[in-house]
Amino acid sequence: MGSYLRRESYSHGSLSEHKTTTMALPSAATTLRRSLQDPQVFITAPGVYDGMSARLALAAGFDALYMTGAGTAASVHGQADLGICTLNDMRANAEMLANLSPRTPLIADADTGYGGPIMVARTTEQYARSGVAAFHIEDQVQTKRCGHLFGKQLVDTTTYTSRIRAAVQARERIGSDIVIIARTDSLQQHGYEESLARLRAAREAGADVGFLEGISSREMARRVVADLAPWPLLLNMVEHGSTPSISAKEAKEIGFRIIIFPFATLGPALLAMREGLEKLKHDGLPGLDKELTPQMLFRVCGLDDSLKVDAAAGGVAFEGGVDMGEK
Numbered sequence: 001m002g003s004y005l006r007r008e009s010y011s012h013g014s015l016s017e018h019k020t021t022t023m024a025l026p027s028a029a030t031t032l033r034r035s036l037q038d039p040q041v042f043i044t045a046p047g048v049y050d051g052m053s054a055r056l057a058l059a060a061g062f063d064a065l066y067m068t069g070a071g072t073a074a075s076v077h078g079q080a081d082l083g084i085c086t087l088n089d090m091r092a093n094a095e096m097l098a099n100l101s102p103r104t105p106l107i108a109d110a111d112t113g114y115g116g117p118i119m120v121a122r123t124t125e126q127y128a129r130s131g132v133a134a135f136h137i138e139d140q141v142q143t144k145r146c147g148h149l150f151g152k153q154l155v156d157t158t159t160y161t162s163r164i165r166a167a168v169q170a171r172e173r174i175g176s177d178i179v180i181i182a183r184t185d186s187l188q189q190h191g192y193e194e195s196l197a198r199l200r201a202a203r204e205a206g207a208d209v210g211f212l213e214g215i216s217s218r219e220m221a222r223r224v225v226a227d228l229a230p231w232p233l234l235l236n237m238v239e240h241g242s243t244p245s246i247s248a249k250e251a252k253e254i255g256f257r258i259i260i261f262p263f264a265t266l267g268p269a270l271l272a273m274r275e276g277l278e279k280l281k282h283d284g285l286p287g288l289d290k291e292l293t294p295q296m297l298f299r300v301c302g303l304d305d306s307l308k309v310d311a312a313a314g315g316v317a318f319e320g321g322v323d324m325g326e327k
Helices: 027-036 051-059 071-076 085-100 117-129 157-174 187-204 218-230 248-254 266-283 294-300 303-312
Strands: 001-012 017-024 043-048 065-067 106-111 134-137 177-186 209-212 233-236 259-262
Touching: 017 134, 027 177, 043 051, 051 065, 051 085, 051 294, 065 071, 065 085, 065 248, 071 085, 071 266, 085 106, 117 134, 134 209, 157 177, 157 266, 177 187, 187 209, 187 218, 209 218, 209 266, 218 233, 218 248, 248 259, 294 303
Parallel strands: 043 065, 043 259, 065 106, 106 134, 134 177, 177 209, 209 233, 233 259
Antiparallel strands: 001 017
């Protein structure tokens, strides 16, 4: 995604020839793919849903991010995760998040792929070109719902594997390293053995990582890792959902390779915003912490880097700085 310049000089008598070559750095997808080839690497990805939540996760030092579909539906549309978001909604949000730090892998929800094989291929191509490092596709019907809600309806295994195969073939056509994660939601309706069979079929179709949604016990978590070893598996840690609370450390010890926390930023933000708005309604002021100045907020969002870009290009608009004096 990024690049660096290597300058080489050659002297020929009184003339000096300067040759600049550009060597491409690995894409975030390539970085993630290589990490999954090393059994010692474990990836923790907090869920992010907008630019500020992603900036905060990056500042906290996480090496990967997860774009939550539930968070995208909530933040973009103010709707529950019931298949509201379209491919265009999800791709636009993913592109913005992925490009805040192009070398940091972004794992993104891709729901059902938004249609049949042709649409799944289009989803794969658009996600790859937007800088997404990995995405997961599930086996729910198009009118899907959050994996931790009951009453899910599924497509048959043939339809599911056609989605996975379409994604794999699209990736190969465009020469991308984007990682394809096969998710199955069949545990709730059809039980463990059917879920295992679906994941094996997805692996056979070319999926890079497996994802059993709604794991209901630690014993099941250990079992699915063992049954599908050495295939890398992802654990979806939705606290207070269907899965017992498993820490990143414990997930690594069990044998998972990736853990995502979809509500890691959305949950705290919801509670903080509700509290602030209730305080504003009651007191007439939200009562923000003194630390929370406009400059502080903008610095979270890359203010200082933007000023450096302007100065390096010879801009003078910000020569006087942006900080207010002490009151």
